Amino acid sequence: MASNGQAEKVAEVEENVGDNGDTVTPWDVQSKSDKGIDYDKLIERFGCQRISDDLIQRIEKVIGQPVHPLLKRGIFFSHRDLEFILAQKEAGKPFYLYTGRGPSSESMHLGHLIPFVFTKWLQDAFDVPLVIQLTDDEKFLWKNLTIKETMKLAKENAKDIIACGFDLNKTFIFSNFRYIGQSPEFYQNIQLVAKNVTFNQAKGCFGFTESDSIGKIHFPSIEAAPSFSSSFPFIFGEDSNIPCLIPCAIDQDPFFRMTRDVAPRVGLHKPALIHSVFFPALQGAQSKMSASDETSAIFLTDTPEQIRTKITKYAFSGGQSTAEAQREKGANCEIDVTYQYLRFFYDDDEKLQEIKKDYTSGKLLTGELKKILIEHLQKMVADIQERRKKVTDETVDEFMKPRPLSYKY
Amino acid sequence: MASNGQAEKVAEVEENVGDNGDTVTPWDVQSKSDKGIDYDKLIERFGCQRISDDLIQRIEKVIGQPVHPLLKRGIFFSHRDLEFILAQKEAGKPFYLYTGRGPSSESMHLGHLIPFVFTKWLQDAFDVPLVIQLTDDEKFLWKNLTIKETMKLAKENAKDIIACGFDLNKTFIFSNFRYIGQSPEFYQNIQLVAKNVTFNQAKGCFGFTESDSIGKIHFPSIEAAPSFSSSFPFIFGEDSNIPCLIPCAIDQDPFFRMTRDVAPRVGLHKPALIHSVFFPALQGAQSKMSASDETSAIFLTDTPEQIRTKITKYAFSGGQSTAEAQREKGANCEIDVTYQYLRFFYDDDEKLQEIKKDYTSGKLLTGELKKILIEHLQKMVADIQERRKKVTDETVDEFMKPRPLSYKY
Numbered sequence: 001m002a003s004n005g006q007a008e009k010v011a012e013v014e015e016n017v018g019d020n021g022d023t024v025t026p027w028d029v030q031s032k033s034d035k036g037i038d039y040d041k042l043i044e045r046f047g048c049q050r051i052s053d054d055l056i057q058r059i060e061k062v063i064g065q066p067v068h069p070l071l072k073r074g075i076f077f078s079h080r081d082l083e084f085i086l087a088q089k090e091a092g093k094p095f096y097l098y099t100g101r102g103p104s105s106e107s108m109h110l111g112h113l114i115p116f117v118f119t120k121w122l123q124d125a126f127d128v129p130l131v132i133q134l135t136d137d138e139k140f141l142w143k144n145l146t147i148k149e150t151m152k153l154a155k156e157n158a159k160d161i162i163a164c165g166f167d168l169n170k171t172f173i174f175s176n177f178r179y180i181g182q183s184p185e186f187y188q189n190i191q192l193v194a195k196n197v198t199f200n201q202a203k204g205c206f207g208f209t210e211s212d213s214i215g216k217i218h219f220p221s222i223e224a225a226p227s228f229s230s231s232f233p234f235i236f237g238e239d240s241n242i243p244c245l246i247p248c249a250i251d252q253d254p255f256f257r258m259t260r261d262v263a264p265r266v267g268l269h270k271p272a273l274i275h276s277v278f279f280p281a282l283q284g285a286q287s288k289m290s291a292s293d294e295t296s297a298i299f300l301t302d303t304p305e306q307i308r309t310k311i312t313k314y315a316f317s318g319g320q321s322t323a324e325a326q327r328e329k330g331a332n333c334e335i336d337v338t339y340q341y342l343r344f345f346y347d348d349d350e351k352l353q354e355i356k357k358d359y360t361s362g363k364l365l366t367g368e369l370k371k372i373l374i375e376h377l378q379k380m381v382a383d384i385q386e387r388r389k390k391v392t393d394e395t396v397d398e399f400m401k402p403r404p405l406s407y408k409y
Numbered sequence: 410m411a412s413n414g415q416a417e418k419v420a421e422v423e424e425n426v427g428d429n430g431d432t433v434t435p436w437d438v439q440s441k442s443d444k445g446i447d448y449d450k451l452i453e454r455f456g457c458q459r460i461s462d463d464l465i466q467r468i469e470k471v472i473g474q475p476v477h478p479l480l481k482r483g484i485f486f487s488h489r490d491l492e493f494i495l496a497q498k499e500a501g502k503p504f505y506l507y508t509g510r511g512p513s514s515e516s517m518h519l520g521h522l523i524p525f526v527f528t529k530w531l532q533d534a535f536d537v538p539l540v541i542q543l544t545d546d547e548k549f550l551w552k553n554l555t556i557k558e559t560m561k562l563a564k565e566n567a568k569d570i571i572a573c574g575f576d577l578n579k580t581f582i583f584s585n586f587r588y589i590g591q592s593p594e595f596y597q598n599i600q601l602v603a604k605n606v607t608f609n610q611a612k613g614c615f616g617f618t619e620s621d622s623i624g625k626i627h628f629p630s631i632e633a634a635p636s637f638s639s640s641f642p643f644i645f646g647e648d649s650n651i652p653c654l655i656p657c658a659i660d661q662d663p664f665f666r667m668t669r670d671v672a673p674r675v676g677l678h679k680p681a682l683i684h685s686v687f688f689p690a691l692q693g694a695q696s697k698m699s700a701s702d703e704t705s706a707i708f709l710t711d712t713p714e715q716i717r718t719k720i721t722k723y724a725f726s727g728g729q730s731t732a733e734a735q736r737e738k739g740a741n742c743e744i745d746v747t748y749q750y751l752r753f754f755y756d757d758d759e760k761l762q763e764i765k766k767d768y769t770s771g772k773l774l775t776g777e778l779k780k781i782l783i784e785h786l787q788k789m790v791a792d793i794q795e796r797r798k799k800v801t802d803e804t805v806d807e808f809m810k811p812r813p814l815s816y817k818y
């Protein structure tokens with residue numbers, strides 16, 4: 001059983017819109033404030049916990065190294081039952097990582113990288129197996145795409161993910177349209193969840209209506225099932241019950257709130273979670289980057305010139321409108337998209353601190369800040385493109401083949 | 410495309426209870442009349458067609474032999490697009506048969522035999538491949554049973570079905586909990602249906618409520634998918650679109666009314682159907698035989714003595730209460746369960762006519778009629794038990810192995 005003995009109700013969040021007008025569902029994230037989503041209120045509304053400094057120190061003690069900047073800087077900021085996972089590790093007991101992605105009709109963008117960059121770090125730091133779900137079926141159910149199109153997108157997105165550097169020996173990537181047809185155990189766990197969630201509960205969690213398809217209404221059980229290790233008998237053994245930790249953006253939380261409600265009723269561990277904030281669109285923090293709006297995002301396929309143009313033209317500035325005013329008053333880093341992108345992707349802590357100080361004070365101008373980001377992202381994206389070129393269809397097939405994984409506890 | 414070009418609405422039957430109080434859903438059949446379900450009204454309500462004498466003659470012409478007594482006597486009485494299937498056969502084009510069963514917690518009973526007896530005859534007469542779905546997942550979703558229990562029941566029920574004499578070379582039996590995990594194509598067709606049916610439509614067809622599980626609500630797409638030949642690529646080839654004919658009791662019609670609504674929208678053939686009336690409980694025609702009421706049914710595991718006792722004690726009589734009154738007034742065969750069972754299972758037409766005449770006139774007494782039925786069923790059930798003994802786990806595995814089938818068009 002999971003460590004959290006308190007009753008969690010699947011319908012604890014009956015409304016998908018908070019008092020402050022923030023909407024957060026797996027399919028819609030919107031804020032009415034130019035500061036973006038109020039994460040303190042969201043934590044309260046969802047009933048999860050903020051990651052404390054003490055907890056970060058405990059993590060560092062367990063893994064014997066500093067945590068990743070994405071965690072240190074509060075980008076991964078909230079959790080459920082992370083202490084339970086640490087206690088497992090401290091006791092020499094196993095756990096695994098589960099994350100995923102809905103393969104979209106465009107190339108992956110920078111925002112999509114965040115969970116994978118962080119998950120790769122977790123995998124290395126804890127030396128644990130990882131399963132990655134590509135929800136091609138979700139995209140089929142929600143979008144005007146054929147099954148074959150979504151399966152092709154899943155394969156292409158898998159290449160982007162593999163280019164993040166995952167270890168083949170510790171990582172299983174699967175697409176639902178293929179894997180459900182390869183594993184009776186996965187389908188059995190899907191129905192185990194589906195039996196234990198009513199339409200009313202799904203409506204409370206996800207805002208479904210009676211006009212939604214029965215495919216959509218049933219889908220949450222498909223995202224839930226990989227939380228149970230018995231969905232992967234070739235990795236964990238049949239009838240196994242190994243706890244899992246799910247790194248994801250916080251909009252995915254409703255799936256796992258539902259899963260955590262079901263788990264104890266079917267004698268399985270509740271999945272633990274570690275949540276990230278949303279990666280802002282170039283236009284500002286009111287919404288997350290969108291793959292369907294070309295100008296809102298930097299894609300992994302963008303050229304150095306496209307990256308320069310997009311940041312120069314679109315990145316919302318928290319600085320002043322003239323150089324003189326900026327020198328005098330300085331910038332507001334909280335709403336400055338260029339600074340925020342550096343916060344997500346610039347690993348050098350000291351230098352980032354210096355940049356923040358100088359930009360806030362007015363010593364650094366917006367154009368200069370943008371130059372730093374442009375050069376950083378041009379190199380970062382070029383590196384990913386270089387690695388992706390080496391990912392062949394055969395590599396994808398290797399990652400997607402159901403097989404034992406090698407790892408030690 | 411299927412032959413029936415008329416618009417059929419999935420929600421054409423918004424209510425599951427007719428004006429006359431008859432309730433017919435896949436999970437509930439009840440009548441308020443002691444004559445049982447009014448099938449004329451049901452045909453009208455469901456929007457299907459009664460099988461005419463002309464149609465029966467056309468069938469006999471196509472297959473070059475008399476039709477099975479179950480068809481001749483109006484037990485299979487209604488259809489959808491049966492002409493289209495005959496036209497396929499006449500043109501030398503392929504079709505296949507699809508039927509199924511929800512494996513119940515008890516042994517199969519006589520009523521469960523009807524679709525299989527008739528389907529076997531269809532398979533032989535038309536020489537076509539047959540797929541049989543065991544909906545262990547349905548039983549898991551609806552009943553207080555574990556997945557393993559329902560899978561075990563599916564396997565036991567498969568033995569009863571095999572004992573009906575199906576040809577291994579032309580028959581594929583599958584259980585959902587196993588086969589979905591063996592065939593991506595089957596799961597893909599499930600989601601193809603699930604994308605195209607809303608909760609409101611499922612509610613109209615099946616009477617679901619908001620308190621039903623998302624598993625139940627999604628389930629109709631799983632019973633629908635085998636109507637599409639591409640769910641069985643090893644038999645029919647990938648991306649195939651071969652029409653199918655579904656023999657079933659008429660309570661299963663809502664699944665296929667829904668399927669027929671979806672099919673043309675996804676470019677696939679509508680399944681054709683041939684419907685049977687319900688097999689009456691021993692107590693009378695108000696409801697169908699129920700596996701969960703031990704005294705309502707004769708099971709395939711019953712001993713000769715149990716068969717004798719059940720028919721003697723429980724079979725509702727349409728005869729008079731004394732021998733004298735029976736000799737004088739005669740019996741009402743329409744409501745007499747003993748006579749009705751003979752109508753289902755007694756193949757000799759001439760003799761059955763004679764029995765009916767003598768029982769109606771009063772020449773035959775109820776006890777004498779029951780004796781005829783008891784002896785007939787004792788032999789029939791003993792024969793099935795004999796054949797079932799020879800069905801091993803290995804035989805079941807052979808029938809349930811995805812493989813090509815041999816048949817000619």
